[in-house]
Amino acid sequence: MTALRSNLATKSPQALFLNNKNNNFLKTHLKFLVSFRNCPKSRNPICCLSNCDQKTEFSNEMEKNSNWVSIESEVGDKYVKELEVAVKAVHVACLLCQKVQEDLIFNGGDVVENVQAKDDNSPVTIADWSVQATVSWILSEAFGPENVSIVAEEDIESLSKSDARSILSSVVKTVNDSLSSAARFGIKPPVTNLETAQVLEAISRCNSTGGPTGRFWVLDPVDGTLGFVRGDQYAIALALVENGEVVLGVLGCPNYPMNKEWLNYQNGYRRILSRLTKPDSASWDGNGCVLYAKKGSKKAWMQPLLSGDKGVASARQIRVSTIDNPVLATFCEPVEKANSSHVFTQGLAHSVGLRNRPLRVYSMVKYAAIARGDAEIFMKFARAGYKEKIWDHAAGVVIIEEAGGIVTDAGGRPLDFSKGMYLQGLDRGIIACAGASLHDKIMGAVDASWNSSSL
Ligand SMILES: Nc1ncnc2c1ncn2[C@@H]1O[C@H](COP(=O)(O)OS(=O)(=O)O)[C@@H](OP(=O)(O)O)[C@H]1O
Ligand SMILES: [Mg+2]
Ligand SMILES: [Mg+2]
Numbered sequence: 001m002t003a004l005r006s007n008l009a010t011k012s013p014q015a016l017f018l019n020n021k022n023n024n025f026l027k028t029h030l031k032f033l034v035s036f037r038n039c040p041k042s043r044n045p046i047c048c049l050s051n052c053d054q055k056t057e058f059s060n061e062m063e064k065n066s067n068w069v070s071i072e073s074e075v076g077d078k079y080v081k082e083l084e085v086a087v088k089a090v091h092v093a094c095l096l097c098q099k100v101q102e103d104l105i106f107n108g109g110d111v112v113e114n115v116q117a118k119d120d121n122s123p124v125t126i127a128d129w130s131v132q133a134t135v136s137w138i139l140s141e142a143f144g145p146e147n148v149s150i151v152a153e154e155d156i157e158s159l160s161k162s163d164a165r166s167i168l169s170s171v172v173k174t175v176n177d178s179l180s181s182a183a184r185f186g187i188k189p190p191v192t193n194l195e196t197a198q199v200l201e202a203i204s205r206c207n208s209t210g211g212p213t214g215r216f217w218v219l220d221p222v223d224g225t226l227g228f229v230r231g232d233q234y235a236i237a238l239a240l241v242e243n244g245e246v247v248l249g250v251l252g253c254p255n256y257p258m259n260k261e262w263l264n265y266q267n268g269y270r271r272i273l274s275r276l277t278k279p280d281s282a283s284w285d286g287n288g289c290v291l292y293a294k295k296g297s298k299k300a301w302m303q304p305l306l307s308g309d310k311g312v313a314s315a316r317q318i319r320v321s322t323i324d325n326p327v328l329a330t331f332c333e334p335v336e337k338a339n340s341s342h343v344f345t346q347g348l349a350h351s352v353g354l355r356n357r358p359l360r361v362y363s364m365v366k367y368a369a370i371a372r373g374d375a376e377i378f379m380k381f382a383r384a385g386y387k388e389k390i391w392d393h394a395a396g397v398v399i400i401e402e403a404g405g406i407v408t409d410a411g412g413r414p415l416d417f418s419k420g421m422y423l424q425g426l427d428r429g430i431i432a433c434a435g436a437s438l439h440d441k442i443m444g445a446v447d448a449s450w451n452s453s454s455l
């Protein structure tokens with residue numbers, strides 16, 4: 001494992017609200033009775049723990065610490081528990097990442113030590129491994145390890161080597177710190193801290209290779225690791241695939257606040273700095289957001305990321321933009337030219353009349369921007385031979401689709417999540433749009449410019 005010394009830093013760096021229809025979480029996990037009253041803020045029925053007459057020690061602790069807002073649940077009965085657990089796990093993971101990122105960028109965290117290079121020279125950090133271990137542990141606890149199959153990005157090969165002892169102990173500490181404060185999300189922490197072997201086991205348990213049948217989770221513990229180490233945007237992406245179809249998607253975007261203006265800041269370092277130095281600023285709405293959707297519900301939701309001790313609002317529905325005129329549309333693409341051809345998309349943008357500057361943002365935050373209506377088009381054209389991985393797209397695709405958008409390859413076919421860890425058979429690139437009319441225009445432009453491109 002080689003330490004990554006390249007210029008990573010060159011850019012400087014609830015009360016338990018539960019819908020009363022589907023409080024499976026309480027029934028299956030907390031094992032105590034609840035009563036309901038109407039929440040004045042959300043007008044939804046909320047779980048009123050203080051009225052419980054069968055409180056356990058755990059529930060008392062939960063009440064003290066919990067500021068969890070749960071699922072606005074018009075999602076139907078299927079996958080309710082899966083969605084609740086997934087959203088909670090992503091909240092926990094977001095807070096974990098925020099802490100590690102702040103430590104890395106502002107508290108003198110050791111970049112050389114804590115950011116490593118993989119064989120393909122892409123970065124991996126203690127946050128990537130820690131999130132993978134944490135989410136894997138939470139899913140296994142909730143559903144039983146024998147029922148949980150996960151396809152995820154990271155493995156333990158390099159982490160298990162003798163020269164990685166220090167980074168491994170940082171991962172173990174980060175996982176335990178994160179799980180010990182997970183009660184605020186209604187997750188029961190481990191009775192005692194996880195041992196190193198248990199953390200390694202949780203990471204390596206994510207060794208499913210996916211496929212066309214059965215059920216598996218798809219996890220990108222930190223998507224946009226480069227953005228993460230540069231103090232910029234990144235995402236935590238968790239999806240559930242059943243019989244080759246993405247049925248749930250949850251996307252945590254810790255640096256993408258509810259207020260979209262902050263996304264346009266060109267300097268990620270400053271964006272985070274603002275959060276640290278201006279917590280009371282009127283225009284600063286604090287933390288990031290968590291988006292989620294269930295296939296077929298025709299609804300996608302966004303919750304504010306909970307910072308721990310603050311009160312919270314409930315989720316709100318999100319919808320793609322109604323803009324269908326390319327002149328007014330904004331398109332997103334990867335920051336790194338190596339990940340998608342900026343030259344090709346520039347030509348294409350010109351040919352369809354896109355005038356706005358492209359929004360270059362790391363990670364699946366691009367999918368989030370389309371789903372929230374903050375941008376209209378996402379294009380990714382990787383170099384020939386690059387195989388897109390399912391964890392880089394699964395959660396984002398279902399969220400955009402349920403928010404009213406369209407995601408296909410450049411041949412107009414839906415992305416195929418049934419062929420293992422790669423998006424096999426992808427035609428040229430990925431195009432996500434806020435609506436059918438924009439999508440048609442972009443598809444036409446791709447066909448017109450493809451043969452003259454060098455891709
Ligand atoms: N060469 C190449 N071509 C295409 N795609 C690649 C390439 N290398 C990496 N990746 C994958 O891209 C993920 C990050 O994608 P982004 O769209 O966020 O790109 S960028 O960071 O904004 O440039 C990134 O995800 P993470 O590893 O989770 O950060 C990779 O899976
Ligand atoms: Mg990724
Ligand atoms: Mg990743």
Ligand SMILES: [Mg+2]
Nearest residue numbers: 122123153225
């Ligand atoms: Mg990676």
